[in-house]
Amino acid sequence: MKRTSKELKRMSRQTLLGHYGLVVLAYFLCQAITGILTAPFERQINAYNRAIALQTPSSFPFVAVLAILIIALLVFILNVGQMKLHLDLARGEQPTISALFSQFKNRPDRYIISVILLTILSVLLLAPGMVMLIVASILENDPGFAVSVGIWIAGGTLTFIGTVLAIFFALRFSLVNYFLIDDSSIGCLGALKASFQSMKGHCGRRLYIILSFIPMALLVLLSFGIASFWIQPYMFMTDVHFYLDVIGELTRREEEARRLDEEMGPMMTDEYFR
Numbered sequence: 001m002k003r004t005s006k007e008l009k010r011m012s013r014q015t016l017l018g019h020y021g022l023v024v025l026a027y028f029l030c031q032a033i034t035g036i037l038t039a040p041f042e043r044q045i046n047a048y049n050r051a052i053a054l055q056t057p058s059s060f061p062f063v064a065v066l067a068i069l070i071i072a073l074l075v076f077i078l079n080v081g082q083m084k085l086h087l088d089l090a091r092g093e094q095p096t097i098s099a100l101f102s103q104f105k106n107r108p109d110r111y112i113i114s115v116i117l118l119t120i121l122s123v124l125l126l127a128p129g130m131v132m133l134i135v136a137s138i139l140e141n142d143p144g145f146a147v148s149v150g151i152w153i154a155g156g157t158l159t160f161i162g163t164v165l166a167i168f169f170a171l172r173f174s175l176v177n178y179f180l181i182d183d184s185s186i187g188c189l190g191a192l193k194a195s196f197q198s199m200k201g202h203c204g205r206r207l208y209i210i211l212s213f214i215p216m217a218l219l220v221l222l223s224f225g226i227a228s229f230w231i232q233p234y235m236f237m238t239d240v241h242f243y244l245d246v247i248g249e250l251t252r253r254e255e256e257a258r259r260l261d262e263e264m265g266p267m268m269t270d271e272y273f274r
Helices: 005-016 020-053 062-090 097-105 109-141 149-172 176-182 188-198 203-212 214-222 228-246 249-264 266-272
Strands: none
Touching: 005 062, 005 203, 005 228, 020 062, 020 097, 020 228, 062 097, 062 109, 062 176, 062 228, 109 149, 109 176, 109 188, 149 203, 176 188, 203 214, 203 228, 214 228, 228 249
């Protein structure tokens, strides 16, 4: 059953009732850890950028850039921990804040390899068009060359096609982390395959749900990020319910509720799902 964005959001709000303190704390800790770890290296990178702007000698901060990349991967696993926490809540479990760090023990290399592979895929899809646009820009600034309009058209066309393909594959592989969370024995390639197959026929719905949160994203900007402490968990939970809908778990739970209702009456069903 394909549930609408409205239905999934309603279910998400119901799940979050009484649990907002936990999910907000998890989000706050993730942001705080990110800020603390990256702050010293960001200062080095900002100092380098200022030196470039002032045209003063400065060496490229390789160590700082490498550190930021490593921290980004660690934070990515923390974000997967947030997904695990929300997934447990959606399944009626009672997770603790320790769920935020749980995926460091769930073969974290799988998450890292998957995000690297998906990043490489996006770069490969976008690279041809971007390279052509860069070449066209260089030739345009060279007084010895007259840039053919065809180069710009070809570069723009390839960039557009690459962007569309990148979005398509991002949607088809968007459930990878959930499959990795649910099955510690599956590898990153197995999760990529499972996500690609499961998302068949769901990409349009997935994209619509993402776009439906744009007004809330604007609210986050207008509130200088403060609203994100409430909106981000809501988005996480909606994403979780989308996953449960795609794999059929929500339908199975409804069928189980109906079966219990028929066998034991509505009072027992209400107690089962309380």
